[in-house]
Amino acid sequence: xxxETGPLWAKVIDQSRCIGCHAxxxxxxxxxxxxxxxxxxxxxxxxVGTFPEARRAFQVTRCNQCNDAPCTVACPTSAMYRRPDxxxxxxxxxxxxxxxxxxxxxxxxxxxxxxxxxxxxxxxxAHRLDAGLEPACVVxxxxxxxxxxxLNDPASKVAQIVNREPVQVRRPEKETRPKVxxxxxxxxxxxxxAARRPGGGLYAWSTxxxxxxxxxxGHPGPANSSAAALLSYDVSHKAPWDWRVSLxxxxxxxxxxxxxxxxxxCAIGAASWTGPLWLWIAPILSGLFLAITGAVLIWxxxxxxxxxxxxxxPQWRSWxxxxxxxxxxxxxxxxxxxxxxxxxxxxxxxxxxxxxVALAVLTSVYxxxxxxxxxxxxxxxxxxxxxxxxxxxxxxxxxxxxxxAAWLEPSALALAAWLLAGSALVHLLFVLxxxxxxxxxxxxxLALDEMVRGRYRGWFWAGILLAxxxxxxxxxxxxxxxxxxxxxxxxxxxxxxAGQAVPLA
Numbered sequence: 001x002x003x004e005t006g007p008l009w010a011k012v013i014d015q016s017r018c019i020g021c022h023a024x025x026x027x028x029x030x031x032x033x034x035x036x037x038x039x040x041x042x043x044x045x046x047x048v049g050t051f052p053e054a055r056r057a058f059q060v061t062r063c064n065q066c067n068d069a070p071c072t073v074a075c076p077t078s079a080m081y082r083r084p085d086x087x088x089x090x091x092x093x094x095x096x097x098x099x100x101x102x103x104x105x106x107x108x109x110x111x112x113x114x115x116x117x118x119x120x121x122x123x124x125x126a127h128r129l130d131a132g133l134e135p136a137c138v139v140x141x142x143x144x145x146x147x148x149x150x151l152n153d154p155a156s157k158v159a160q161i162v163n164r165e166p167v168q169v170r171r172p173e174k175e176t177r178p179k180v181x182x183x184x185x186x187x188x189x190x191x192x193x194a195a196r197r198p199g200g201g202l203y204a205w206s207t208x209x210x211x212x213x214x215x216x217x218g219h220p221g222p223a224n225s226s227a228a229a230l231l232s233y234d235v236s237h238k239a240p241w242d243w244r245v246s247l248x249x250x251x252x253x254x255x256x257x258x259x260x261x262x263x264x265x266c267a268i269g270a271a272s273w274t275g276p277l278w279l280w281i282a283p284i285l286s287g288l289f290l291a292i293t294g295a296v297l298i299w300x301x302x303x304x305x306x307x308x309x310x311x312x313x314p315q316w317r318s319w320x321x322x323x324x325x326x327x328x329x330x331x332x333x334x335x336x337x338x339x340x341x342x343x344x345x346x347x348x349x350x351x352x353x354x355x356x357v358a359l360a361v362l363t364s365v366y367x368x369x370x371x372x373x374x375x376x377x378x379x380x381x382x383x384x385x386x387x388x389x390x391x392x393x394x395x396x397x398x399x400x401x402x403x404x405a406a407w408l409e410p411s412a413l414a415l416a417a418w419l420l421a422g423s424a425l426v427h428l429l430f431v432l433x434x435x436x437x438x439x440x441x442x443x444x445x446l447a448l449d450e451m452v453r454g455r456y457r458g459w460f461w462a463g464i465l466l467a468x469x470x471x472x473x474x475x476x477x478x479x480x481x482x483x484x485x486x487x488x489x490x491x492x493x494x495x496x497x498a499g500q501a502v503p504l505a
Contacts, residue, residue, distance in 0.1 A: 007150040008086040009124055009179070012161050013060045016184030017145040020045055020058040024137035024146060031125060031136035037236070038111045040122040041137060044505065045233040046188045046195045056232065059189035060137075060146065061505050063088060063109040063122040064170060064178035070375040071101035071110060076320040077309045079119065080110075086151075086179055087126050092118040096309055097302020099240035100320055103374035106174040108237050108504035117302035124148065151179070173441075174375055192503045193224035193442050195231040224442045239500035244300040246493040248293055249367055250396065252327075253389070253488065255289035256364035257397020258282060259334070261419060263357055271405070271412040273346065281404050283338040286360075289400075290331055319370040326366055330359040364393035371499075378444035379451075379499040388430040392488050395423035395470070399484035406478055417473045420484060424470035431464065431491065443502050451498030460498075463491035 020043050028034060028041045041062040048057050069088045071080045079095040082088050095118040102110045102119065110121045125135035129148075133139075138146045149158025158181075161167065167181040170190050188194045262282035265271035271278060298304045311328070314321040333356045340348040368386035371377070382388075398420035405412040435452055439445045451460050466487030473480040 006085055006152070008152045009129065009148065010065070010086070010151045010158050010162065011124070011180045012147040012149075012158050012167065012183055013180065013185075014145045014147070014183045015058055015060070015186070015189070017143045018043070018058045018060060019143055019145075020056065021142065023140045023142060024060060027136040027140040028122070028125075031128075034120075035113065035115050037114060039235055040120070042235050043233070044189060044231075044235075046186065047230045047232045048186060048188050048228065050228050054228075057186035057189050059182070059185055061107075061109075062180065063105075064107050064176065064180045065122075065124060066176035066178050068176050070104040070106065070174075070176060070373065073317045074100040074104035074320070074373045076100065076315055076318040076324070077313055078315045083126070085129075087124050087129075088121075089123045089126055090118075090120055092116060092120065094306070094309055094313065095119050095303065096306045098300070098320060099302070100318065100370075100373070102240035103500075104376060106171050106176060106376045106504060107178075108376070112240075112302055176375075188229035191224055192505055193446070195229040197231050197503070234503075234505075237503065237505065239497065241496060241500065242300075243493055243497075244296055246489060246496050248296045248300070249389070249392075249492045249496075250485070250489045251289045251293045251296060252367070253364060253393040253396040254400050254485075255286045255293055256330075256360045257393035257395070258285045258289070258400050259356060259360045259397070260364075260394060261397040261401050261416065263353060264419070265401075265405075265412045265415060268415070270415040271409050273350070276408045277401065277405060277412060278349075279341040280338075281401070281408065283334045283341065285400060285404070287331065287334045287338070290327060290334065290363075294327065319366060319373050323363075323366045323370060326359065326362045330356075330363045333359050360393075361390060364390050374499075376504055377447070377499045378439070378441045378502075379447035379495075381444070382434070384430065384433070388427070391423055391426045391430065392492075395420060395427055395484060396488055398423060399470070399481045402473070402481050403478045413477075414474070417477060420473045420480070421471050424467050424473075424484060424487075427488070427491075428464070428467050428471075431467075446502045447498050450501040451494050454498070455501065456494040456498045459490045459494035463487045463489075463494060466490065 022043050025039060025042050032040060034040055041060060044059045044061050046057045048055055065086060065088050067086065069082055072082050072088065076098060077094045077096060079091050080088065080101045097112060097117050099112065110119055113120050128135055135148055138148050147158050149156035151159050151162065153159055161183060162181050165183065167183050168185055168190060169178040169181060182190065259282050262277050266273050266278050298307045301307060310321055310324045333352060337349060337352055337356065340352065365386035368389050371380035371385060374380055398416055402416050402420060405416045435448065439448060450456055466483040470480050470484040470487060
């Protein structure tokens with residue numbers, strides 16, 4: 001039936017029965033000791049229609065226990081994992097707090113516990129199921145709106161409902177194959193964009209915070225439905241990745257770009273293979289910014305003391321793991337380059353340039369694949385993102401190299417300036433395409449609107465203006481360098497934050 005030999009746990013939530021009493025929420029908090037400010041499960045409500053022809057529709061919101069769970073793919077240490085019985089569970093002892101699982105979840109079901117700083121979510125009360133008991137939420141529901149059962153058991157009520165009655169799942173387009181099925185749910189609750197969000201973030205029983213990282217706290221925006229539907233109760237959802245991710249993409253771009261630019265200048269004869277740019281500046285500058293990149297990545301972890309787990313127990317499908325090993329190999333190549341310069345092993349440097357350029361390119365572009373693993377965020381599902389990141393690395397590397405070329409190898413100055421201007425032009429063309437081409441989903445369209453016209457428009461347009469100044473590098477020289485460096489950080493910050501600005505639940 002499902003290709004599984006043992007039990008395959010699933011839930012049916014009958015929204016035609018749900019009365020919105022929140023007993024499931026409080027039972028879950030009590031059973032699992034969930035602290036205040038975060039929830040494993042909660043009841044969202046939407047007011048559908050206009051007075052006097054109106055009603056309140058509820059949706060019990062939680063982890064969907066996906067068969068193809070993107071959180072397990074993104075997690076670098078397998079702290080999020082799928083059990084043989086289909087439950088997506090977590091191991092807090094090996095969670096490093098990278099928040100990749102949060103970015104990957106299309107249902108906004110994962111949070112960082114503010115007490116132990118590890119990721120957690122609904123796990124069907126797996127400890128109770130293992131003991132032969134039902135989950136706490138199922139036990140306390142006064143109208144039996146929550147059912148748990150084995151999809152592989154034709155006699156279970158859950159299997160009978162799923163196989164014989166009309167049920168729905170949330171966000172089926174994400175192809176995660178959820179095992180939480182909704183019966184009688186209104187589309188205005190299932191689609192996170194269908195109901196209009198109240199202005200000012202005011203809901204029926206709570207005032208939502210208005211911080212810069214609050215998802216959906218901006219202007220109400222267009223509703224993805226023609227029905228008169230107003231979101232009347234929701235909980236706070238914070239964007240998992242902050243400005244440190246934008247800083248990390250910028251420092252990593254300098255680390256990769258400085259090597260690539262130095263190699264290019266030598267390859268076309270503008271700089272010497274025995275000159276300081278190639279012998280010393282390329283490995284030292286790239287190594288320095290690679291070290292800064294590693295420090296920023298560790299700083300962004302909720303458990304920075306566990307960063308080594310990425311290397312000691314890697315989950316190889318995660319691009320965080322692949323990126324960590326790429327960066328490590330690139331750092332080794334830079335170290336060997338530096339040692340070869342110190343001992344005047346010029347032949348070794350030339351041989352090393354082949355793997356060096358490959359590792360530099362991989363260092364610059366792997367973040368595009370990391371963002372693509374965040375299946376929750378449609379703006380980032382862009383096949384042009386890896387080449388755009390490569391262009392940004394060249395732009396950042398040229399900007400970092402320009403003042404050093406003016407000081408140490410003036411013969412390379414003119415070409416480095418034109419390289420900076422040219423890469424800035426290509427970067428602007430990528431941004432123009434991103435901002436003007438039609439996006440395939442409403443989620444991506446709203447994220448783009450937040451970037452260009454919404455909360456992050458200041459960062460976005462500042463990045464555009466400063467990149468235009470970088471176009472003048474051949475005429476203004478090193479004075480354009482600060483503008484180029486800040487331009488890409490501003491653009492990345494707008495891009496990263498806008499991508500997380502659209503509500504998912």
